[in-house]
Amino acid sequence: MTATESLVAPSAAPPPAPAPGERRSYLQQVLDSSWVTITFAILMALVASSVLIAAANAEVQAAAGYFFSRPGDLLGAAWSSVFDAYSTLFRGAVFDYEATGLRRVRPITETMTASVPLIFAGLGLAVGFRSGLFNIGAQGQVLVGAAGATFVGITFALPPVVHLVLAVLAAFVIGALWAGIAGFLKARTGANEVIVTIMLNSIAFYLVSYLLTTSLLRQGGSRPISPAVAQTATYPLLLGPGFRLHLGFVVALLAAVAVWWLMERSVLGFRFRAVGANQSAARTAGIKVNLVFVLVMLVAGGLAGLGGAAQVLGTDKSLQASTAGSIGFDAITVALLGRSTPLGTVLAALLFGALRAGSPLMQTSAGTPIDIVQVIQATIVLLIAAPPLVRELSLVHRLAALFGYKSQEARS
Template structure:
């Protein structure tokens, strides 16, 4: 594959603009990221309070007895976030091992998000808008499921083969977009979005055939063999499995790839300036393909971990919203391995804690989706966050000081 497949003329203007927007998001400071999360929680608090019946009732006589309104307001917000904490981190109202079960659920929920987020982070750092993690997760899950139910092998070998199948399937699926990008200049955003839909329909169909259904009438696969399941890390009382350790190892591997390897330097060079990378002799089109293969392999491994470690069975809905949430995870983590892991743990906490928040505090579980969507909005609009944050005032003060020094 040579770079003559796509004319090495200047990168299209709209691609330069997209890379500029992406680079602005990736260059956001940690203070800006934290501010975005806090603002998202504050904005969601308004909806939490508005949905509370006591707040609605006391609002009818707000001016007569404002203390009742503000007491109900505080109680609704405190109840929502305290139960979210109990469901995601530490349940101080439980007894025994049940107290620490929430943090293990958070770690379990974060596993596929870490894998998929790392895959997207590699693409973002390379200047590619890979929006196809959802489909890559799903085909990876399907491949791992097939190996898990159709083959017999010793425990260690079987789970390794299933994971490798997930990696290969995800890489192949993402490679389609990479090859089309390299050979025809096709927009990777459109291609990967379409591949998401194709993956969903394909897996839905395969679940009605003997290939994945393996008997029965429901569109769901049988449970994968015990030898293909990822081992539990904390005993049968918890769902935390070895996939979490694999995810951390993957994060270390991605860090080494991007920061210490020659290939990773080429990835970052293409992401920083495609024209300069071509001038320096980097085969940009080959980089497109390799980036998508790495990204798809990581996302496919995330799908495999979801099946082999948590779900044990495959459905068309097994991927949930993992692939789409991973976009936010990668952006929130500034597309760095450490940041991606921390962002995935945050989203895992929101997932793990939301059921208790709904059942105990009566807060709609959709509030969690509002928090996630608000984070996306604020991360995608750094100037807006700066306007509402201390960064704006600090920048203003610093600018005034410099002007005074210049005049002096």
Template sequence: MSGTELNKPAEESGATPATPASKPAPEAGKESNGTQLVREIMSGNAVISVLAVVVALVIGGILIAFTDSRTTSAMGYFFGDPSATFKAMWAAVSEAYGALLRGATYDPGARTWQGRLGIFETLTFATPLILSGLAVTLAFRVGLFNIGAKGQIILGATFAGVVGFLIELPPGIHLVAVVLAGAIGGALWGGIAGFLKAKTGAHEVIVTIMLNYIAVSLVLYLLKNQLRDPNSTNPISPRMHESAMFPLLLGPNYRLHWGLVVAVLAVVAVAWLLNRSTLGFEYRAIGENPRAARTAGMLVSRGYITVMLFSGALAGLAGVTQLAGTEKLLDSDIAGSIGFDAITVALLGRSRPWGTFFAAILFGAFKAGGTSMAINADVSIDIVAVVQSLIVLFIAAPPLIRSIFRIKELRHEGV
């Protein structure tokens, strides 16, 4: 068969179209640059993600070393005693990262048990990141960039808040209602982007970014009017009823709550959906090649809508864990940086549910340990943000990591 014939689509060459039992093959020249990037990140070696973190930590360590006062002082007589400079650099880096590690896991030098067991604070920070990271991961597997996790978190928290502080229900039922309301709010906001993508071809990145701005303005308007706490001059909501909040897992001395259990169950559910269900197979097929999936009889437009509904629901649950787990009242900054950190978590986890879970734990450790590093090692907490940004850079550029460590590209890795 000639090379020209090999490049013909299946319907022109007479080949049997792909069926749901076989994975559609990518069609050359038909992918957008964004889809190619997602596939390259997802199909890369898992070692690439680990090495990206290592390189980011090394560069962060260099920044810590050269901004430390002891290092700059020792560099003044570098040619007289070069070892003093290197010792100062090592002391600065080891103290900073040591404080970060102890703050995120276990600090034997802390005065109280609450201060010693930083691992529980790590898990608290990681809980909304797990759910929002899953939201981005699920969309990635269908070839969509869900940049709107922030807006979906806000809408999920808003819906949950309306049920949580305006309505009184019996304990147990109240919390379930809050969780369902949050999932519905996030799903509706994500579904808008999915519907526009499926019916009009509107690019999901632009739509979800604009929806983020709308969500922030909408919740701020509501907090200044209908949802405002009458006892406060700030645009915040009343406090959630106790029956509407997640119970604490380890008692009043720690912030860790049952939202973590919800997050773990969500990981299990998304892993099953993607790897064991027919719908998950369709999602993966659509993500590989929408045209081939359509030829195989799959409803691509339906896939876009449903996946964004599910994705938005997961982000909405992240908003619920923020509101009913840690914050306990609604404000316009309820999402914080979680929506954008979720993108990094999904990339670092290579768009796999369990990979996303462990990436969220890592970022939770950065958040929990960053405060300890700033206090105990006198290092700016902004260094943690720099490290996180570098991780994004290296994850999004696998060839760079491969060239640094001379790693050969692995092809044909299963999805």
């Protein structure tokens, strides 16, 4: 094999496919969902949430009392409540047409900022999913990565660029090693990665909580929170002090390109996909499946660790036990919603970033509980996890079938 062949996999060679009659894994069925199915799942989630928004509105409840005498009042109040909720969500997440000057475009920058850690963590999970590993440990990997970046950011005094690069590398390495524990245990003992990574999430939370009470991360004060990281270790702002969008967004997009190259153009990525498609065939072809398990988890954990670094070095500037929030769990939906492709993951992360950025204004201006965003996300998870149900309910899917369109699911 030449040097070029060792770096780049032939694009014409697909990973091994399941043998005829062999049932695809549940994860493969979910990842093979068509864009029609995914789009319809999002629309169904919005419709279901609209019902809840209308039902919780006081004017709708009042109009329901005399529905049979004046049904138009109920329908008008329901439409008004739903329109107000989603219009304010749009204003808070994309473009605030009621604001003036640069404040009009500030919402879209907040969406991009909120999407950064989701892009990193989602990419890490996507690598695992396409390799046949259901990694549920992004939450812990994000948290330990954030802790590593914080330690470098508050401990060392270095020049600006060097300090930032070192903090980011620390987050990548620590996140990779943390996820590598699950990969090693699966390779050596066959331990289920779902159980191990869930356990590692809890261990990471309590470990970081403890470290925040010691001089290692707290370094003074009584609250379990780290000092602010040094200015030299923070991601620089892209649009000035009036906006929170930072360089981490550009780094996240570059990471997406790197993951695309890894999975689609490199020999290592070909092996990842081959193991994800059919472990038995990959082993027969000479691929060291157990080594792939470890390498996949190292890459996935490193990317999730970068998400933790972005949250600390770009947005929060200090570390708490709650810094990871629900990033790791939301990233599962992001990766599945994006079909575990880099482009799809980025778009799904932007969608979830928009929900995060727009929900506060939706609550204050429209009076819609912020929990409705959680309902939207949970409904999307439910529908993405049940692609056959969505296909049966999707009128668009049926119309597409009438015109001869076949999704990847149907072709499989």
